[in-house]
Amino acid sequence: MARAVYIIDGSRTPFLKARSGPGPFTPVDLAVQCGRPLLARQPFAPDRFDQVILGCVNVIADEMNPARVAALRLGMGERMVAFTMQINCGSGMQSIDTAYRYIREGHADLILAGGAEALSHAPLVWPQQGVLWFAGLATAKTLAAKIAAALRVRPSYFKPVIGLERGLTDPVTELNMGQTAEKVGHLFGITRAQADEYAAESHRRLARAQAEGWLKGEVETAFARDGKFYDHDDGVRPDSTAESLAKLRPVFERPWGQVTAGNSSQITDGASWVILASEDAVAKHGLSPKAVILDSQWSALDPSIMGLGPVLSATALLKRNNFALQDVETWELNEAFAAQVLGCLAAWQDERFCREVLGLDGAAGSIDRARLNVDGGAISLGHPVGTSGNRIVLHLVNAMKRLGTRRGVATECIGGGLGGAMLIEAV
Numbered sequence: 001m002a003r004a005v006y007i008i009d010g011s012r013t014p015f016l017k018a019r020s021g022p023g024p025f026t027p028v029d030l031a032v033q034c035g036r037p038l039l040a041r042q043p044f045a046p047d048r049f050d051q052v053i054l055g056c057v058n059v060i061a062d063e064m065n066p067a068r069v070a071a072l073r074l075g076m077g078e079r080m081v082a083f084t085m086q087i088n089c090g091s092g093m094q095s096i097d098t099a100y101r102y103i104r105e106g107h108a109d110l111i112l113a114g115g116a117e118a119l120s121h122a123p124l125v126w127p128q129q130g131v132l133w134f135a136g137l138a139t140a141k142t143l144a145a146k147i148a149a150a151l152r153v154r155p156s157y158f159k160p161v162i163g164l165e166r167g168l169t170d171p172v173t174e175l176n177m178g179q180t181a182e183k184v185g186h187l188f189g190i191t192r193a194q195a196d197e198y199a200a201e202s203h204r205r206l207a208r209a210q211a212e213g214w215l216k217g218e219v220e221t222a223f224a225r226d227g228k229f230y231d232h233d234d235g236v237r238p239d240s241t242a243e244s245l246a247k248l249r250p251v252f253e254r255p256w257g258q259v260t261a262g263n264s265s266q267i268t269d270g271a272s273w274v275i276l277a278s279e280d281a282v283a284k285h286g287l288s289p290k291a292v293i294l295d296s297q298w299s300a301l302d303p304s305i306m307g308l309g310p311v312l313s314a315t316a317l318l319k320r321n322n323f324a325l326q327d328v329e330t331w332e333l334n335e336a337f338a339a340q341v342l343g344c345l346a347a348w349q350d351e352r353f354c355r356e357v358l359g360l361d362g363a364a365g366s367i368d369r370a371r372l373n374v375d376g377g378a379i380s381l382g383h384p385v386g387t388s389g390n391r392i393v394l395h396l397v398n399a400m401k402r403l404g405t406r407r408g409v410a411t412e413c414i415g416g417g418l419g420g421a422m423l424i425e426a427v
Contacts, residue, residue: 012272018120030271050081055091076202116271117384130157178252185339206376207238268382307340309419329405334412335377351412
């Protein structure tokens with residue numbers, strides 16, 4: 001029989017906006033910063049875990065398999081099995097889902113699952129023609145051949161390609177993620193004013209959560225090697241309004257596009273961990289679960305409309321468990337773009353889409369905005385790609401506890417045309 005899988009605890013770093021260069025922390029640094037206090041407050045030793053799973057998309061050269069590097073730096077012992085996974089924006093949620101399935105099937109009892117990403121450390125990539133020129137120069141055998149190879153140089157060979165820009169571009173459709181959001185917004189008639197108002201609301205909600213201290217049990221202070229410390233998500237702009245955001249120019253489809261820097265998620269560094277345990281581990285270590293994972297779902301669709309991934313995955317998840325949208329009291333839908341979130345909400349209310357794409361008898365209905373992303377989201381705090389799926393599950397559990405709600409769904413769109421969703425019940 002499938003075993004119950006509990007979420008015991010979790011923590012994350014502040015999400016730090018990428019600015020002029022590499023930030024103070026690498027992916028492993030971030031994982032260690034929030035992992036140390038999390039493990040220190042547990043009633044069992046760090047080496048009691050069965051394994052460590054970490055989502056990370058932009059792995060840097062000095063930290064191959066960052067899950068293993070982080071586990072060793074966290075003092076979890078040389079015998080700790082640890083592996084890194086990559087499914088673009090879903091990596092942090094996939095780490096939880098993989099751990100959930102290991103425990104559910106009886107292959108493990110205690111797993112540390114997380115996500116870590118330092119987008120500010122994304123590399124500059126040498127142009128392919130430049131690589132070929134260097135290869136020709138290096139393999140030339142004689143002095144004459146080397147001189148001939150050297151003379152074939154072109155200035156363009158020394159102009160690096162921004163790796164992050166290519167990473168956020170779908171290789172099949174050749175659309176960047178912002179362009180896919182433009183397409184979703186166009187399909188469902190999302191206006192610029194609606195997107196800007198949604199973005200401003202995200203900032204207001206995060207600012208309120210910070211002011212009220214609702215994130216204190218979730219966000220751990222991160223200490224850099226130069227002595228500076230970081231104790232809050234620093235991308236929030238409490239003074240944002242729809243009117244001020246309306247002044248920004250479109251970024252991806254000029255001049256008529258709807259998606260701007262102000263109504264998109266921010267490029268950010270951050271890490272998050274969640275501890276999952278079986279019922280046996282709960283009893284053995286005297287743990288107090290916060291929630292139980294009921295089910296999960298991954299779905300796929302046309303990469304050019306990847307932003308609708310949450311609609312497919314969450315609908316299939318709820319349908320399998322005999323729930324309607326309205327049966328879910330708290331939602332975390334990752335805010336890749338305001339137009340994308342609003343497009344998902346519109347899709348659930350579109351009768352034709354629900355019939356032809358989701359296989360429903362009619363429109364699925366609406367989600368009360370008071371239940372959705374109650375403390376803001378990636379537009380106001382950022383979207384460290386490999387981390388976000390982990391963060392929304394962690395925050396969903398904490399928000400449900402604060403609000404006294406029973407049932408929640410965390411869901412996200414995933415670059416490449418995927419969607420993930422997880423159904424959580426409070427304990």
